[in-house]
Amino acid sequence: MSAPRPAAVIVLAAGEGTRMKSATPKVLHEVCGRTLVGHMLHASRELEPERLIVVVGHAREQVAAHLSAAFPEVTPVVQEQQNGTGHAVRMVLENVGVIEGTVLVVYGDTPLLRGSTLAGLLDRHSADGNAVTVLTAHVPDPTGYGRIVRGDDGAVLAIVEHKDATSEQLAIDEMNSGVYAFDGALLADAVKRVSTANSQGEEYLTDVLSILREEGHRVGAHVAADHVEVEGVNNKAQLAFVRRVLNDRILHDHMINGVTIVDPASTWIDADVRLEADAVIHPGTQLHGSSSVGAGAEVGPASTLTDTVVGADAVVRNAVCDSAEIGPGASVGPFAYLRPGTRLGAKGKIGTYVETKNAVIGTGSKVPHLSYVGDATIGEGANIGAATVFVNYDGVDKHHTTVGDHARVGSDTMLVAPLTIGEGAYTAAGSVIVNDVPPGAMAVARGRQRNVEGWVIRRRSGTKSAEAAQRALEEGS
Numbered sequence: 001m002s003a004p005r006p007a008a009v010i011v012l013a014a015g016e017g018t019r020m021k022s023a024t025p026k027v028l029h030e031v032c033g034r035t036l037v038g039h040m041l042h043a044s045r046e047l048e049p050e051r052l053i054v055v056v057g058h059a060r061e062q063v064a065a066h067l068s069a070a071f072p073e074v075t076p077v078v079q080e081q082q083n084g085t086g087h088a089v090r091m092v093l094e095n096v097g098v099i100e101g102t103v104l105v106v107y108g109d110t111p112l113l114r115g116s117t118l119a120g121l122l123d124r125h126s127a128d129g130n131a132v133t134v135l136t137a138h139v140p141d142p143t144g145y146g147r148i149v150r151g152d153d154g155a156v157l158a159i160v161e162h163k164d165a166t167s168e169q170l171a172i173d174e175m176n177s178g179v180y181a182f183d184g185a186l187l188a189d190a191v192k193r194v195s196t197a198n199s200q201g202e203e204y205l206t207d208v209l210s211i212l213r214e215e216g217h218r219v220g221a222h223v224a225a226d227h228v229e230v231e232g233v234n235n236k237a238q239l240a241f242v243r244r245v246l247n248d249r250i251l252h253d254h255m256i257n258g259v260t261i262v263d264p265a266s267t268w269i270d271a272d273v274r275l276e277a278d279a280v281i282h283p284g285t286q287l288h289g290s291s292s293v294g295a296g297a298e299v300g301p302a303s304t305l306t307d308t309v310v311g312a313d314a315v316v317r318n319a320v321c322d323s324a325e326i327g328p329g330a331s332v333g334p335f336a337y338l339r340p341g342t343r344l345g346a347k348g349k350i351g352t353y354v355e356t357k358n359a360v361i362g363t364g365s366k367v368p369h370l371s372y373v374g375d376a377t378i379g380e381g382a383n384i385g386a387a388t389v390f391v392n393y394d395g396v397d398k399h400h401t402t403v404g405d406h407a408r409v410g411s412d413t414m415l416v417a418p419l420t421i422g423e424g425a426y427t428a429a430g431s432v433i434v435n436d437v438p439p440g441a442m443a444v445a446r447g448r449q450r451n452v453e454g455w456v457i458r459r460r461s462g463t464k465s466a467e468a469a470q471r472a473l474e475e476g477s
Helices: 036-044 060-070 085-096 115-128 184-191 206-214 235-254 455-459 464-475
Strands: 010-012 050-057 075-078 101-108 132-138 146-148 157-158 174-183 219-223 286-288 304-306 319-324 337-339 349-352 357-362 366-369 372-378 389-391 402-403 414-416 420-421
Touching: 010 036, 036 050, 036 060, 036 101, 036 115, 036 174, 050 060, 050 085, 060 075, 075 235, 085 184, 085 206, 101 184, 115 132, 115 174, 115 219, 115 337, 132 206, 146 402, 157 206, 157 219, 174 184, 174 206, 184 206, 206 219, 337 349, 414 420
Parallel strands: 010 050, 010 101, 050 075, 132 219, 286 304, 304 319, 319 337, 337 357, 349 366, 357 372, 372 389, 372 402, 389 414, 402 420
Antiparallel strands: 101 174, 132 174, 146 157, 146 174
């Protein structure tokens, strides 16, 4: 981005979030594949700050663990007692020292805020030479919000809380988002002088603006293009609202980039999913995590993919896929379940009512229907007949089965691992294969059929089956 690089971004994420009514810390609730604080950190990363700092407090062990795993560059600072936004910033500066340059202060529960909007705030702050610049928004209903009172030159004269506003000030529709760009040195000095003489006995960051203005420094503002961006999340209803907005943004961006999304209203795609142009996403589809879909591939309807790679021109119908790889031109479904470790080769097929797990299925190989393939390697051009089960578990350990290139496994075969079916080998339908099959051999492992003549008539006398059998025998004679 062209905006000046901030010296630091401070993300306030210490609050308890009691209105969420959840055991999960508020900032760790997920929308579109990222936590609330994760969305804010991704937006902040776009600014390339010299420091990225997150204030943690409530459930800090959980929040810090998430930050360490997903954002290792973040410096966490603990706010032991949540005594207001000013107190949180003061804790940062007491911990890391005075930060020279521009310091951006944002919130960990505003996932709709774009990096481009923060860049605009930094541009305004730099261009106007402000001591502090507040991000504002014009809202349809400003009830409950602090109003921005400006002077004739556009500078911010005051932020007046709703309960303290005059009738004239209540008519103002420009509200304070609570997001600020500060001169770091001035912030460090002023935040130490914030009073707790208020009804909550807390240190408010808004008081820093008053302190700086009273000392002759300029306080400016930058208006967000869309007031929805500054919406915070305080309960599950608001969480659902921002999820819908974020999903709509994600879908719009993909469609603008050449992806066909047949029904956006029923399609959910996470922020880190990658889709290539000419991919087609059908109704009722969910794409989660780091999933990717190649050019010309079709996913859906009614499919859920998590951390799954779909190659170019592949087709996935009515399937659930988790941590799987689907090769170019391959076919999956309908009603298939691909579990972690599944790798389907180019032009391969996993068909109806097939479950796979930890299975590598080679180029052009097919598992068309009604089968379970677990802990297996299948070569190229092989065919697995209907109702085949790879019997991989002995009650204690898992075992592996290898099926060679161009082998043919007959329908209703049990392959009892550990086992190797050689290249070009066949197994007869209805077999239970417990020994290795050499290349090119036919394995038959089933009992000889024996017909007991007249059994039904003798043992099931009076039933419809017996009557039908008697009729057939009489007609045949």
